[in-house]
Amino acid sequence: MKNRFRALALFCAFLANFAIADPLYKVGATATGIPFTFLDVKSQTIEGMMIDAARAVGKAGGFDVEIQQTTFASLIPSLTTSKIDIISAAMLRTPPREKVVQFSDPVFSYGEGLIVKADDSTAYVHMEDLAGEVVGAQVGTVFIDELNKRGIFKEVRGYDSIPDLMRDIALGRVKAGFADHPILAYQLAQGKQSKVKLVKSYEPVVMGDVCLVVRKGDTQTLDQVNRGIAAIKADGSLEQIIKKWKLN
Template identity: 30%
Template sequence: MKKLTGLAVAMAASIASTAMAEDKVVRMGTEGYYPPFNYFDASGNVVGFDIDIGNALCEEMQVKCEWVTTDWAGIIPALNSNKFDTIIASMSITAERAEVVSFSDPYYFNGSQFVVAGDGSLGSAMPSDLAGKVIGTQESTLEVKTLQAYFKDSEIRLYPKLDDALLDLDNGRLDAVYAGQVVLGEWLAKEDGACCQFVGEATRSDGNLGTGIAVRQEDTELLAALNGAIEAIMANGTYAEIRDRYFDFDIMEKPKTTSEMYN
C-alpha cells in the first residue's frame, strides 16, 4: 500500500509539473513586415518561417507561445522593457547587439543582395557601379552599415519598413534596394517585383554571426531552454520540415562576407 501511495504521489507531481510547464507563456516579439520570415496574412495573423520556428520551439519547451508585433527600430528596447520575452524576427547576431541582449545559437544565415530597376545595367553592383546612384534600405539593419562603409559615393536613403523602400524602387525614386536576398526574392516573385531584378552576389555583413533569437541578458534559463530546443528540432527533423515549406536551399550555409567581396 505504501508503495502504491508513493507511486501515486510521484505521478501526481509529474502531472502537476507538466501542467505548470504547459501553462507557462513565452511572449515572442517579431515585426511582421519581413516575408517569408514574418508577415501578416489576410486575416491579420502574423505568420512565416520565424513564427513556425518559434511555435516549434515552444512545443519542444512545453510552453505556450504568445506573439507580439512591434516596429523594427524599437524592437530591442521593447524586449528590455519587458514588452515580450524573446525577439524572433530574423535578427542577425552581432557583437554590438550582444552588449545589450543575449543571443541563442543561429537558426539560419541570410545573405544580402541588391535589386535594381530596369534592365540590370548597373553591372555587378560593386561600389563603382553604384556611384552617384540612390540606394534604399531599412533603417537599423546591418545593410545600413555595409552601405555606409563601402558605398560612400552613393546616396543612401533609410526607411522604417523595407516595403517602403521597395515601393520607391518600383516607382522610380530609387536606383537600387539592398536587403536580405530571401525577402527580396519573395518580392520579385510577386507582381510588385516585375519592375526589377537581382544584380551582384549575395554577401553576409561583416560581424554577422548568423540569425538568432534574442532574450534579456538576465534570462539565462530561457536562453538555455531555447538553445536546447533549437538543437532538438534540428535533430528530430522538425527544423528541416519547416525549412522545406519555405526554401529549396540550405539556409544554414554561410554566404561570403562583405569584406571578402568589396576589399
Template identity: 30%
Template sequence: MRGFTKVAAVLVVLVILAILTGCASSGQVNGVVKDQSGVAIKGATVYLNDLQTTTDANGKFAFSNVKSGDYVLKVEAEGATPYQENIKVLGSGISKEVTLRFNSLARVKRAGVIVFGSDTTYAPFEWIDPKTGNAMGFDVDLANLLASKIGVKAQIVTADFSGIIPALQTGKFDAIISAMTITDERKKEVDFSDPYYNSGQILAVQSSNNSITKPEDLVGKTVGVQTGTTGEEAAKKINGAIVKSYPDIQLALSDLEIGRIDAVINDLPVSLYYAKTHPKVKIVGSLFTTEQYGIAFRKDEPELRDAINNALKEIKANGEYTTLYKKWFGTAPQSIP
C-alpha cells in the same frame, strides 16, 4: 477550613492565569504567496522551522498554535528563487505576503505561452496574412515549433524593428524572433540563441538597370535600407552612396520599383522573395556580407535561452528544421547553422 478555602482559591486563580498565559503565548502564522505579477502560487512549499505545509489554490498557507518566539520562514517553488525571512511570533500571531521571483523559463511555463516580438513586415520570415490578420512566415512557424518543444504555445506581437530591443528589455515580450542578425553590438544589449539561419546582404535594382551589379557601382546613387538593420550598416560603409532609411523594407522595395531610389540593400531571402512576385525588381551580384540570425533574449535570463537552444538542436537533428525550410524557401538549406 478557611485556610484550605484560601489555598484552593489561589490554586484556581493560578490555573486560570496559566491557561490564559498559554493561550496568549501561541498564535497563527499565515499568509499568501504570489509571483512577480501578483498571481497566487498554488503548491509552494512553506517551512516554519521544522514545520511544513503547502499553499492552496489561492496561494494561502497557515500554521496554527505556534508558540511565541523567533522563527525562520522559508518558501520554495520550482523555478523560483527561494524566499527566507526571520520572523518573530507574538501571542497574536503574524501574517505575511511573500513574493517569489521565477526564472525566465518558469515564468513562461506558468503562463503557458512564450511571447515573441517580431517586425511583421519581413516576408517570408514574418508578415501579416491579409486574409486572416494573423502573423505567418518561416520565423512564425519556427516560433510555434520551438514553443511546442518546451510545452507552451507561441504568441507573436508586432513591433517596429528600430525599437524592438528596447521593447524586449522593458518586458513587452519574452524574446525576439525577427530575422535578427547576431552582431557584437547587439550582444551588448541582448543574449542570443544559437544561430538558426544563414544569410547575407544582397543588392536589388530595377529589372531594366544594368549599370549596378556590385556595391562599388553605388557611388552617387540612392540606396534604400531598413532602419536599425545590418543592411543599413553595410550601406553606410559604401563611400559615395546616398543612404535612405525606411521604417520597413517593403517601403524601400516599393520605392525601388517605381524609381524613387536606385537600389536596395537587404537580406537575400527577403529581397529574393519580393523579386519573385514583382517582375520590375531583380537581384544582382553576390552576397557581400555573411550573417546568421538568432533569437534574442533579455540578458541574464539563461534558462529560457538554454531551453530554446535545446529545442533548436533537436529540430536540426531530427529533420524538422529542414522540412520547415523547404516549406518557405522551396529547397533544402545548403547548410544548417
C-alpha cells in the same frame, strides 16, 4: 474536518497544476519580413518561417509563445524594456547587437541581396559599384549600418519596410536597395514587383546567422530556446519548416 481536508487537497492540486504549467513568452515579430515573418491578411495573424520555428522551439523547449507584432526597429527596444521576451524575425547576429541582447544558436544563415530597377542592366558585383549613388535599406538592419559605415554613397535612405524601398527604386527615387536576400527573392517570385529586380551577379558581404533573441542575462530563457533549437534540428522539424517556406 473532511471538508477541510477536501478543500486542502483541491488547493494543493491547483498549485501542482500551476507549478508544472509551461511558461508563456511574448515573441516579437514584424509584419513585413515575408517569408520569415508577415501579416496574413486572411487570418490577421503574423505567420512565416520564423513564426513556425518559434512555435516549434517553444514546444520542444518547454514553453508557450504568444506572437506580438512590432516594427523591425522596435524589436530590440521592446525586448530590453520587457515588452516582449523573445525576438523571432529576420535579425542577423552582429557584434554591436550582442552588446545589448543575447542570441541563440543559429536557426538559418544568409546575406544581403541587391535590388535595382528592372531596366538596369548593369552587372553589379560589389557595394563599391554603386559609389556616389542614392541607395536605401530598411531601418534597424545591419545592411543600413554597413552602407552608412562605408561612406561612399551620395545618400543612404532608411525605410520602414522592404515594399517601401522597392517602391522608391521603381519610381527612380533611389538607385538601388539592400535587404535580406531570401525576403527579396521570395517577394519577387510572387510576381507582384515587376518594376524592380534582384541582381544575380551581386556578391553579399554582410553574411550572418538568424537566431532567436533574448534579454541579456536571461539565461533560463536562452537555455530553453537553445534546447528547443537543438531538438528541432535533431528530429528534422527545422528542415521541414525551411522547406515549407522555400528557403533551401
